[in-house]
Amino acid sequence: MSLPVDHEFDSEAIISAGSSVPTSTEQSLNGTDRLDVASSGTRTTVGDDNDPDTPVGPRPIRNICCVGAGYVGGPTAAVIAFKNPQIRVTVVDKDERRIRRWNSRHLPIYEPGLAEIVRIARDGVRNHPSPPASSKPDGAPHILNEHEAHKAHNRQEGITASSRVPNLVFSANVSKCIRQSDIVIIAVNTPTKMRGSGAGSATDMTAFEAVAADVVQHARNGSIIVEKSTVPCKTAQMIQEMIAVRRPGEHFEILSNPEFLAAGTAIHDLLRPDRVIIGSATTEAGKTAAETLAGVYSGWVDEARIITTNIWSSELAKLVANSMLAQRLSSINSISALCEATGAEINEISASIGMDSRVGDKFLRAGIGFGGSCFKKDVLSLVYLAESLGLKEVGAYWRQVVTMNEYQRNRFTSRVIKCLNNTLVGKKITLLGYAFKKNTSDTREAPALEIIKTLLDENPGEIAIFDPCCNPYVIESEIRQLRGYGPPALRDDGGAVKVYSDVYEACASSNAVLIVTEFDEFRNTELVAVPHSSNPPPGHLPLNQDMPEFPGTEAISRKGSASDLLYVAYAEKDLEIEPNCAVDCPDCQRENGSEVTVRKLSNNLPKNQVDWERISNNMETPKWLFDGRCIIEIKKMTQLGIRVESIGSAGF
Structure with a gap:
């Protein structure tokens, strides 16, 4: 079953992610840091070695909180959770109705492949056997032996991924989830400002500023704050000034990690990104924080595609792209x-x-x-x-x-x-x-x-x-x-x-x-059938040529590891019970009404x-x-x- 919204994650189920956050006064920023406007994002640091909350020594990333359950935050958090089963990923939003839909069978947004990934990470999978030959569709090729061969390979490699506990949680308890996290990702909408100075061109930072204030107020000392929203250049300085006022003497690193998702291909873009940009301060503490976040992505993204820059370059890169x-x-x-x-x-x-x-x-x-x-x-x-x-x-x-x-x-x-x-x-x-x-x-x-x-x-x-x-x-x-x-x-x-x-x-x-x-x-x-390819066109989940593919399913790879195959069609019976929708779910209203049934999310093609x-x-x-x-x-x-x-x- 899904974890309750405020359930404490089982500490025994957490495995070290192999990366650390800024851990000492010399490495971390504090509330008195100043961003050098004339520099490339460098800053000076003043610390307090007597602060009992200052983290000491390296520590693994165990909890990530994504603030914002929209088109960016939801899919991004889902893929991070799916690819990092050892990390608890919580998506928070003050819109309780939206959170209820994320915790139901009718997600609030539609993206090909999203429902399957949320289903696995949010609800978990029980240990399941290989699908029997009789369960395969009529005329499907016999691939059971190949599947068994991969199971043997998994045993040799020490891979035990046939079952997993839920590690993706959706919650409306914003402050608590922020406090529990090592990394806090801000992924809220930043539309164009329609009134006042800069109307029609400037970015409306109302929502971002409000969330940033909540993060600064509730974040645990030593946490990493990540800008995922598309923001104007120099936004990190605004966050740092908040820290100086609200949390003087405490230590945070601010990173810019812009999203490059296209609607309709967001899951493909997350699984096979052209690049992942991580901007940080050019101090040792900033570089360490960037390496920490890079460690979260490195499980499935080639290191050559993870680019680290100074924070101003990262903020501006998204606007220019x-x-x-x-x-x-x-x-x-x-x-x-x-x-x-x-x-x-x-x-x-x-x-x-x-x-x-x-x-x-x-x-x-x-x-x-x-x-x-x-x-x-x-x-x-x-x-x-x-x-x-x-x-x-x-x-x-x-x-x-x-x-x-x-x-x-x-x-x-x-x-x-x-x-x-x-x-x-x-x-x-x-x-x-x-x-x-x-x-x-x-x-x-x-x-x-x-x-x-x-x-x-x-x-x-x-x-x-x-x-x-x-x-x-x-x-x-x-x-x-x-x-x-x-x-x-x-x-x-x-x-x-x-x-x-x-x-x-x-x-x-x-x-x-x-x-x-x-x-x-x-x-x-006539639509042309999509060939089996390791480099699929946008809109289709990536397939790995070295892995067997069950008919009717899409395989999602983790650097070629057979442990990440998603046998959705056959694993459905092994997934935990999917939560019910709220009474005001518009998709349920549509299904229960006179209109045709909503297209099943896990069956987009043909x-x-x-x-x-x-x-x-x-x-x-x-x-x-x-x-x-x-x-x-x-x-x-x-x-x-x-x-x-x-x-x-x-x-x-």
């Missing part, structure tokens, strides 16, 4: 406008320039613009940083990236209205997709919402929405917030917007279908593609399809009598 990626998307989107005007095809252009090794093919797919919680706010944060330092030209350059993104989205919506004779009155428009990208339920900064706002101004008969990942109840709650922009938007409230759980009902009698999110379900070309012929047969004439993600083969749609307007194409 996302800004560069956003810049590429805005660049290719600007070219798509030229393609539409000249008759060139954007997909052909992207393929051509992507083959240039100096450019590469990543982030060159044109669309209606980027969304999500990161790109826009990080670009704007970089703009604000440049402008606040008097670098106006630098700020103007990066601000144009956001401007181009908004231009692309508005250009797409204008194209829809123009093709429908400049009027939507009495017409039904269907949006396929609501999340900002495929394989996620994340709707933050989703282009769909802005598109809906523009379409509502045209007084349509109906705006239908279908998304295969997003819960209709969640979409409806967000649409209701549009009341501040005018009359009620939802059909139930007298407006035009209706959210569907069936794609064919959503498209029935539509005058136009808009593909807003690039879900594979919406493609009209995807069921929509039957476009069926959709075409039930559309109003003329039949319009607006491809905002360049995923439709136009010739096939033309054969069905559907007119296609696609980003970066001259059109019908």
